[in-house]
Amino acid sequence: MRYSRALIPTLKETPADAEVVSHQLMLRAGMIRQLSPGVYSFLPLGLRTIRKIERIIREEMDAADGQEVELPIVHPAELWMESGRWERMGPELLRFKDRRGRDAVLAATNEEVITDLVRRELRSWRQLPLHLYQIRVKYRDEIRPRFGVMRGREFTMEDGYTFDADEAGLEASYQKLYRAYSNVFRRCGLEFRAVEADTGAIGGSSSHEFMVLADSGEDAVAICTACEYAANVEKAAIAPPPPSPRDGEVPAPERVATPGVRSVDDVARFFGVPASRVLKTLLFEGDGRVFAVVVRGDHEVNEVKLRTALGLATVAPVAEERVPAIAGAKVGSIGPVGLPVETIADAWVSTVTDGIAGARVDDHHLKHVVPGRDFSPTRTLDLRTAVDGDPCPRCGGALAIRRGIEVGHIFKLGTKYSEAMRCTFLDANGVERPAIMGTYGIGVGRTMAAAIEQNHDKDGIIWPVPIAPYHVTVLPLATTGEVMARAERLYDDLRAAGHDVLLDDRDERPGGKFKDADLIGIPIRVVVSDKTLKQGAAEVKVRRTGEVRMVPLDEAVAEVGRLLAALSAPTR
């Protein structure tokens, strides 16, 4: 491509509304422009990277026995009613009516459509396993789109689905896709972790999220520093605490007036104890029943873990106005002692041997509260959110909490949709069975943004070679004469060698060309100027390392090939 003919509108200044570097750099490099919140146009340069990521995905999915399909974007509402997601998905599902007043939705994901497609064709166990995928736009009416292409309302996603005859088949498909997804992200130059993810109350089968570790990530992941355990903090388990020997006798609970003392911090300050000695009591409501959860003051209840541990479909805190009627005191003074509802404790409550808790009388607290002596939880479970340094559930080592960008998700669905939508086959014994499904997704734009988050410096993007919009940029420092002629020849030769090349033939000053080349992040830069031609050479520079060398003109193509190969080697 000749730069003079290309639409690559780079910006010198950072647009004010871009918060994270990937968003800033995609705008500055002229790769994307916003149309409306969470909806972006991809410009030629941005689309080149998108296409390269898509190609990698196709190659890996095909290698994992996937077959590409193309599913509709407009779905009839009936299909979503059949699966139950018309109600369950809520406002995130973008709905509209056609001219006849029929309800329709824009594809947010395609379990319904794929299940409908397959149920019409699937008859025999001999047709299984089946792996279908597509790469296409999705619409989710996100509450708050942000970070550019990272969380959009309209975005391109690879969505894949597997159908198996039995659990063992699902396991094999899942493992195959796990490896395929790992390959995709590795080839995109990403440092990532596959972490255990929450599966919700339904199914209970396993799920992994592929997380790119980056400070700008919206998710938090717990990673064991000693073993391979890694999980989304939504789900991360925590090893139980060591037994806490009671040192000496603890006096009976004593009520203390604590006017205006409400939060855990207030309580800790008032009594002059660390927050870890305060017992925090919260009321929750799940599937129509109310119960209390007790955690240590320095810990947070994890609603996802709570829901899963109790096997509930939904869990939500009880509205503050209703608390006094249930607990006998306002929020801030409720406590577990004598509480007339079922009380469940987090395992780490046992480390409190002499605690402070609400007295269930407004503006009063109890000191010398001993779990097990002064109140008895009906159950003790792992209910809190992991924090940095918590013990790993596998090996007891320390968990580290890191930020992550979820670029992919794989999920053992089981028979949720195949049962609801009667997608069945006859097994080897002639028995009708629902297909056992898996569902898989990769955010393509998100992968691109994540790659920038991990590969940039103060001057701009540093593309990993496999997803770089161009591999090489040739910069003639003059647009006429010998310099231009040599640059043109190099441009042709590099293209003939199979590289994607951008020739900066603009009538720009050298500084401008250098800045733009760095900003858009082309891995290799080749400069041709009067100075280099005096040596019969071109100057070759590696964007990532800054390494510069003069290379004889007739060796330049070979040198570029060597450097690209070296940069593509899986060193990271």
Next chain:
RNA sequence: CGGGGAAUAGCGCAGCCUGGUAGCGCGUUCGGUUCGGGACCGAAAGGCCCCGGGUUCAAAUCCCGGUUCCCCGACCA
């Protein structure tokens, strides 16, 4: 949805408090000098000052209503 901020030239912003007919930097166009890390001189183009209403001799500026965008909390690729 709740809370906070913003809307003025393609981009980044000032002007608003204290009304008087719109400005700076970058970019763009033309001419010239420059030419290895975003040059310099000269000339020029470019504005429903978010929209609607009100106050006033006069509104970017004050008042009322609305819209849009951005940021912080519950979802997901």
